[in-house]
Amino acid sequence: MQELLAGPFGTLIFFVPVIILFYFMLIRPQQQRMKAHTAMVTGLKRGDTVVLSNGMIGKITRVENDEVMVEIATSVNVRVIKGMISEVRNRTAIAANDAKA
Template identity: 55%
Template sequence: MFATPAYAQAAGGAPGGPEAMLLQFLPLIALVVLFYFLMIRPQQRRMKLHREMLAALKRGDQVVLSSGIMGKVVRVEDTEVGLEVASGVTVKVVKSMIADVRAKGDPAPANDSKA
């Protein structure tokens, strides 16, 4: 009427076989692969594009810092950049804090009056 523990254990096959271990680790391996393709790989691509942008930085470029400050590049060094944030006001900025390089000829917004 009732199954003995020996019959219940034997019904599942070999309990410690390699197939059982593979089936146990398969979801974990799938999560690692999914994590790589959804998070790590795109972040590496963004970092590569940011490094290329900083390597192509030159005098006269309009840049936006990660804090939102905009300015014009007046000096480029290995790790630092001289940035003119107002006429006659130059600050030293760490190169990696540059978030975006804008083209020299960006059009002014429609609501901005040139006087």
């Protein structure tokens, strides 16, 4: 048994579980987050309240292919790349949070 672990198969027996562990702990969860973010971005529509990656909150006024127009204040619209939207909030969740405060 000692000769089997000392050869090239010994290192292979060690690295295969490590690679599998890395896949399930790091790579797979990141892929799932990316799929969820892509689904969220493709489902954007006019009137959605969004949180941008820099922390600003605004309402979508226009949706284009790769960009959206977000109203961050009254009559202040900014063009934002869809990938920079980190969260979509619905109107009832904001109203519920304001009622708690």
